[in-house]
Amino acid sequence: MKTVLSLENVHKSFKVGFIPKKKEILKGISFSVGEGEIFGYLGPNGAGKTTTLKCVLGLIFPDRGKIEIFGRPHLEPKAKERLGFLPENPYFYDYLTAREFLDFYAQLFRIDKNEREARIASLLKLVGIEKARDLQLRKFSRGMLQRIGLAQALINEPSLILLDEPLGGLDPLGRKEIRDIIIRLKGEGRTVFLCSHILQDIEMICDRVAIIIGGKILSQGPLTDLISERILFTEITLSGLDPKELAGLGESLSAQGGRTLIKVFREDKVQEILDLVKNRNAKIHSLIPRTQTLEDLFVEMVKSQ
Amino acid sequence: MTIQTIALNTFKEAVRDRILYLLLFFAALSIIVSRILALLTVGDRVKIIKDVGLASISLFGALMAILIGTGLVYKEIEKRTIFTLISKPMRRHEFLLGKFFGLVLTLLVMLLLMSVIFLALVFFHTYTVEWKLLLAVLYIFIELILITAVAILFSSFSTPILSSLFSLCFYLIGHFSWSLETLIKKIPAGLFKVLAEIVYTVLPDLENFNYKTEVVHGLHIPAQALLYSAAYGIVYTVFIMALAVLVFRRRDFI
Numbered sequence: 001m002k003t004v005l006s007l008e009n010v011h012k013s014f015k016v017g018f019i020p021k022k023k024e025i026l027k028g029i030s031f032s033v034g035e036g037e038i039f040g041y042l043g044p045n046g047a048g049k050t051t052t053l054k055c056v057l058g059l060i061f062p063d064r065g066k067i068e069i070f071g072r073p074h075l076e077p078k079a080k081e082r083l084g085f086l087p088e089n090p091y092f093y094d095y096l097t098a099r100e101f102l103d104f105y106a107q108l109f110r111i112d113k114n115e116r117e118a119r120i121a122s123l124l125k126l127v128g129i130e131k132a133r134d135l136q137l138r139k140f141s142r143g144m145l146q147r148i149g150l151a152q153a154l155i156n157e158p159s160l161i162l163l164d165e166p167l168g169g170l171d172p173l174g175r176k177e178i179r180d181i182i183i184r185l186k187g188e189g190r191t192v193f194l195c196s197h198i199l200q201d202i203e204m205i206c207d208r209v210a211i212i213i214g215g216k217i218l219s220q221g222p223l224t225d226l227i228s229e230r231i232l233f234t235e236i237t238l239s240g241l242d243p244k245e246l247a248g249l250g251e252s253l254s255a256q257g258g259r260t261l262i263k264v265f266r267e268d269k270v271q272e273i274l275d276l277v278k279n280r281n282a283k284i285h286s287l288i289p290r291t292q293t294l295e296d297l298f299v300e301m302v303k304s305q
Numbered sequence: 306m307t308i309q310t311i312a313l314n315t316f317k318e319a320v321r322d323r324i325l326y327l328l329l330f331f332a333a334l335s336i337i338v339s340r341i342l343a344l345l346t347v348g349d350r351v352k353i354i355k356d357v358g359l360a361s362i363s364l365f366g367a368l369m370a371i372l373i374g375t376g377l378v379y380k381e382i383e384k385r386t387i388f389t390l391i392s393k394p395m396r397r398h399e400f401l402l403g404k405f406f407g408l409v410l411t412l413l414v415m416l417l418l419m420s421v422i423f424l425a426l427v428f429f430h431t432y433t434v435e436w437k438l439l440l441a442v443l444y445i446f447i448e449l450i451l452i453t454a455v456a457i458l459f460s461s462f463s464t465p466i467l468s469s470l471f472s473l474c475f476y477l478i479g480h481f482s483w484s485l486e487t488l489i490k491k492i493p494a495g496l497f498k499v500l501a502e503i504v505y506t507v508l509p510d511l512e513n514f515n516y517k518t519e520v521v522h523g524l525h526i527p528a529q530a531l532l533y534s535a536a537y538g539i540v541y542t543v544f545i546m547a548l549a550v551l552v553f554r555r556r557d558f559i
Contacts, residue, residue: 014557014559054388057388057391057392058391058392059387059388059391059557059558060557060558060559061555077394077395077396080394081394085389086389087389089385090389091384091385091386092386092389093314093318093386095317095318095321095322096317100317104310105389105393107310108310108390108393108395109393109394110306149389152389153389162392
């Protein structure tokens with residue numbers, strides 16, 4: 001697999017306070033993103049996700065370390081030609097209309113006029129705001145700004161797309177739409193690098209992830225390697241049984257309106273409960289086996305720090 | 306090409322900014338009010354109109370350059386619009402130069418508008434279009450280019466309010482530094498004279514661009530003086546912009 005983005009031992013510190021004190025934000029970040037994959041860059045707030053992105057984009061300069069985009073030094077304009085970027089909480093020129101805004105960015109890539117018009121029309125359609133074509137961005141809602149932000153990131157048909165919290169500020173339907181677009185981009189052979197702390201979404205679409213906590217990458221690799229498929233526990237909701245009879249089989253979480261929610265840690269105990277239910281003519285309402293999620297792994301890691 | 310794209314967008318930004326029209330309104334008002342001043346004057350009334358008109362164009366032009374110029378770069382950083390811009394294939398100096406030329410273009414258009422009002426008012430009194438007044442406006446334009454560069458320099462590392470103050474100081478100092486020249490002539494040779502000469506050389510002398518009196522009174526202006534003034538403006542502007550690029554090039558956008 002060809003590498004499209006690589007970081008090698010990147011360090012960055014800022015001077016903060018009245019009497020400047022060095023605060024290290026990135027403590028030696030290294031990872032590489034392969035062509036055609038969706039790479040999730042995860043971490044709690046303040047871990048250094050956005051700082052890493054800013055280093056890659058040349059908005060800030062790392063103290064040391066090497067960054068390459070498509071095998072070129074990252075500050076070269078040529079390296080940025082096939083790059084798309086959506087910042088977190090995008091805020092754009094509010095005096096421009098959606099069409100003017102996209103046109104301005106397209107011009108920066110020296111795309112000719114006819115091609116610009118065609119791309120703008122199809123992008124506005126893709127992100128679902130074609131009706132707002134001639135509306136000034138100051139009248140856009142938060143979700144619409146996120147959408148136009150994604151459109152501008154795709155204006156140059158980039159091979160590598162960097163998204164900082166692309167699902168922030170969107171309603172569930174909007175989140176699904178953007179997720180579909182990201183999957184579609186991967187289908188077109190593009191590479192997507194996305195920073196997020198909304199883990200369910202990442203879990204659904206990412207091929208590989210890196211987890212950054214406190215300026216260091218603690219874990220990285222394919223999602224299936226990081227989280228085990230082992231069943232952690234099973235949650236069962238049932239009715240028609242006295243909660244006392246269930247004591248010893250599992251941890252009773254709640255008993256309301258005749259229904260009992262019980263958390264069972266061993267598989268043989270699950271079987272025992274099922275037998276009991278059958279014998280007593282009781283009723284099962286739900287039975288959910290829980291495997292480890294990215295969130296569990298994440299919480300574990302943050303706690304251990 | 307990149308510079309041109311950013312310049313045109315900056316122009317769009319400036320002409321959609323309400324503050325520009327506020328200033329233009331007051332400039333027009335000031336030019337027209339000179340008519341009333343003229344009524345109160347004994348002697349050549351048209352000269353008063355010309356004097357006040359040119360002074361208004363100069364002052365309001367400078368205010369436009371300072372008030373818009375100081376916000377241009379700062380706002381991009383503050384509102385984080387610069388994040389998406391710098392991540393496009395461009396060098397940082399192209400961004401800064403684009404902003405500069407965009408504002409210069411805006412000022413040119415505004416000066417033309419003010420000049421039209423001004424020439425029309427003069428026309429109602431003399432029944433001739435006095436094109437030679439535009440020579441004074443041309444040098445006001447060169448002065449405004451320099452002030453724009455200064456405003457952008459301050460804007461690339463400071464907040465709009467501070468930058469406006471600094472730029473206003475530059476403007477005021479620039480218009481009074483000629484008195485140092487008089488001082489140098491009056492004081493005896495010595496350490497103080499050398500100091501005064503150094504300070505005078507470093508400080509901008511914006512009176513170099515002031516041809517208002519000569520134009521209004523129809524005095525002869527030597528070509529050499531015009532050439533010198535233009536060269537002074539260009540060299541000073543290039544110097545300030547180079548400084549701005551230097552500051553901007555290694556800046557972290559947090």
